[in-house]
Amino acid sequence: MHTDATLVVDFLNTVDIERGEDVLDSPELWRWWAEEHELSPGEGDDARAARDGLRAAVGDPRLPGTSLEVPLVFSLDDGKPRLLGTDATSTILAAATRLAIRGDWVRLKICPADDCLWAFYDESRNRSRTWCSMRVCGNREKARSWRARAVGVHN
Structure with a gap:
């Protein structure tokens, strides 16, 4: 997976619906997360x-779509234009922007399982992956569907 995609997916998954944990609920955890990604944490409210906003944009059904404006930095280094951030939040948004420019934004998805909602990057050739993990969420949903059909057949 491309480093921009890895950074954005890691950020989207700073909330874990299944466990009820949110890195952004703790300034210490947010600082640790940012430092682990070699970023300056900046403001937690901006990060949230x-x-x-990004989770809503890639399909989190719990969140309303929203507008967001964050200043980014442009530089020209060695004849190459670069889009940069000044802290963790703006660096992540710069990465998301690069994904959109490359046409890879559509590969960011949210698992549709209500008890999961994990973000993932769809690396399938035709961009058709639905579940974060076929072994866990996909299998669980297929089993539910099978049971529902089986109950319908026996009624």
Whole structure:
């Protein structure tokens, strides 16, 4: 997976619906997360607005779509234009913007399982992957569907 996609997916998954944990609920955890990604943490409120906006944009059904404006930095280094951020939030948004420019934004998805909603990057050739994991969420949903059909047949 491309480093921009990895960074954005990691950020989108700073909330874990299944466990009820949110890195952004703790300034210490947010600082640790940002430092683990070699970023300056910046403001947690900005991070939450960015994460919720990005999650809504890639399909999190719990969150309303929203507008978000964050200043980014442009530089020209060695004859190459670069889009940069000044802290974790703006760096992640710069990465998301690069994904959109490359046409890879559509590969960011949210697992449709209500008890999961994990973000993932769809690396399938035709961009048709639905579940974060076929072994876990996909299999669980297929089993539910099978049971529902089986009950209908026996009624």
